[in-house]
Amino acid sequence: MDKGVVSRSVSVVLPAYNEEQTIEHTVTTTLETLQSFLSPGAFEVIIAEDGCDDRTPEIATRMATEDGRVHHFHSDERLGRGGALERAFEAATGDVLVYFDTDLATDMSHLEELVTRIQSGKYDVATGSRWMRGHRADRPAKRGVPSRGFNLLVRTLLRSSIKDHQCGFKAISREAFNDLHEEIEDRHWFWDTELLVRAQRRGYRVSEFPVQWTPKGDTKVDLVRDIFGMGSQIIRLFWQLSIQPRITQRVTIAAGLLLTLIAVGLMTLYLDPSDVIAEMGRADLTLVGIAALLYLFSWPIRGLRYRDILSQLGFNERVGFLTGAVFISQTGNLVFPARAGDAVRAYIVKMRRGIPYPSGFASLAAERVFDLLTITGLAGIVLIGYAATGQGGEVASAFGADPETGAQSGRTAVIVASGVGMAAIAAVTAIVLSARSDTNRVRTFITRVSNDSYGEYVASILERFIGDLQRAAGTRRAFSLIGATSVLIWVIDVLVAAIVLAAFGVGLSTIQLLSVCFFAVSVGNLAKVLPLSPGGIGLYEGAFTLLVVGLTPIGAATALGAAIVDHAVKNIVTLVGGVISMISLNVSLTTAVEESQEMAAAEIDADATAE
Structure with missing residues (x-):
């Protein structure tokens, strides 16, 4: 492949995948165009062949053998696209790095202008544009409309001044590439856009100029690449450049506290806060303490369940270590929004026990699915019980009262809870059915909507994830074992709420107390699945209060006071256990959150490439 290292001023890279019909013509045209304005020996052409399964490698190897200016970089x-470009650019010898699509959709008369803009030293990055005034582009509507929408999103969210980010006709100086390429995370079609955005953010001089462009080859909208792939990459880069740098532990805690205060503040529209505080002051502290001890007992059971899930994936760990990992991750969910603590647990088991991130996240997903399935089942059983005892009307009236009483929020909570519950049941059903089938439905579905390398990348990640999820819950023994511990965990959670409610001297019979708590705790936890506040604070209290008030003679102030104490007891036990676990395992929560996101993305990408 290498014919001796020669210092060349220009390196042109042609990313090629199954281009046997066009690659020879493309290379010949490129050489002719370059030699028309560059001196002999001042350029090289690199065919970055990206795992082709046609005759492209054979043709590229022959051309590289026949012409010393041509190099062939093969990948099995x-x-x-981005990965192939980076690999070629790193090995290229030129000071000006150029690439364009092998279909030669952009008129080659613009190549001299592209190269000259970098060679002159006036610009660090140059790109052709199909959307600038003065361009000529026969852009089909089925590609033009999505392209304009994509570029609008990039300009709006990523604050780019470029009009056309995806035109496959770009050049960059060696210095700028060396400085930027390690920051670029995407290895597929978003690579071009990320290069331009990061270059602008770093202050590099970027030039965009109009080109004549004629579409060639496949112009289909690729669902996975264009919507899932490109859309998710815009969100990822927006988070990294605009949101993540501003999120500190202080900001996160302040935002969570603000959301909590807003949620509690909305409740005070219907309740006098002094009444709630007075009711909390009358609670029996002995019963509250018993509730806290009972809740603490549930944590080793959580560790036991997590051990059983991981054992199905082939990882055998101690219950004590896993209980600490669960404590820390749940503490992270209390402190950080959007359940960022879940990533911390995957980080801990990866760093301490070498469990791969896809398996770590699959084990978390299995745990979450069983949690949702269990509390959905508990709520359903109690609802059937109410209907069987002739109390169905009371349940209906609890969600059909005057909105000014706050019941409107209750109806919203039930709608959310119902949707989440049905999703959990559907997920478990799909897991069990798919585990019993030998058909690779993930890749089959992906290939139906995408024939792009990004689709293969997404399929490889989903296959690994779903495969682990199936192993965690796909057998009758595993399903029964994990299901039984899940039921025990949530029964304890309900009993804690019942003891706390009893501490307020509500005067309910044991059956009434357990019935309303099973229903209120289940719906409250389903409602707080939406990550609107750390730990679901505010959402749980609201749903719990409205159900207790609607189904019992208990007043709103007492119900809210009990909900606050119940949630506070559980959160305090979680925080104390989390702090002790962080000290014993030597884990920093903020460091774990930051590193887990970066390492997870890197490992999942590496695993997908390897597979």
Whole structure:
């Protein structure tokens, strides 16, 4: 492949995948165009062949053998467009790095202008544009409309001044590439856009100029690449550049506290806060203490369940270590929004026990699905019980009262809870059925909507994830074992709420107390699945209060006071256990959150490429 290292001023990279019909013509045209304005020996052409399964490698090897200006970089596996470009640029010898699509959709008369803009030293990055004034582009509507929408999103969210980010006709100086390429995370079609956005953010001089462009080859909208792939990458880069730098532990805690105060504040529209505080002051502290001890007992059971899930994936760990990992991750969910603590647990088991991130996240997903399935089942059983005892009307009236009493929020909570519950049941059903089938439905579905390398990348990640999820819950023994511990965990959670409610001297019979708590705790936890506040604070209290008030003679102030104490007891036990676990395992919560996101993305990408 290498014919001796020669210092060349220009390196042109042609990313190629199954281009046997066009690659020879493309290379010949490129050489002719370059030699028309560059001196001999001042350029090279690199064919970055990306895991082709046609005759492209054979043709590229022959051309590289026949012409010393041509190099062929072969890859046995798909690297993705961006991955193939980076690999070639790193090995290229030129000071000006150029690439364009092998279909030569952009008129080659613009190549000299592209190269000259970098060679002159006036610009660090140059790109052709199909959307600038003065361009000529026969852009089909089925590609033009999505392209304009994509570029609008990039300009709006990522604050880019470029009009056309995806035109496959770009050049960059060696210095700028060396400085930027390690920051670029995407290895597929978003690579071009990320290069331009990061270059602008770093203050590099970026030039965009109009080109004549004629579409060639496949112009289909690829569902996975264009919507899932590109859309998710815009969100990822927006988070990294605009949100993440502003999120500190202080900001996160302040935002969570603000959301909590807002949620509690909305409740005070219907309740006098002094009444709630007075009711909390009359609670029996002995019963509250018993509730806290009972809740503490549930944590080793959580560790036991997590051990059983991981054992199905082939990882055998001690219950004590896993209980600490669960404590820390749940503490993270209390402190950080959007359940960021879940990533912390995957980070801990990866760093301490070497469990891969896809398996770590699959084990978390299995745990969450069983949690949702269990509390949905508990709520359903109690609802059937109410109907069987002739109390169905009371349940209906609890969600059909005057909105000014706060019941409107209760109806919203039930709608959310019902949707989440049905999703959990559907997920478990799909897992069990798919585990009993030998058909690879994930890749089959992906290939139906995508024939791009990004689709293969997404399929490989989903296959690993779903495969682990199936192993965690796909057998009768595993399902029964994990299901039984899940029921025990949530029964304890309900009993804690019942003891706390009894501490307020509500005067309910044991059956009434357990019935309303099973229903209120289940619906409250389903409602707080939406990550609107850390730990679901505010959402749980609201749903719990409205159900207790609607189904019992208990007043709103007492119900809210009990809900606050119940949630506070559980959160305090979680925080204390989390702090002790962080000290014993030597884990920093903020460091774990930051590193887990970066390492998870890197490992999942590496695993997908390897597979």
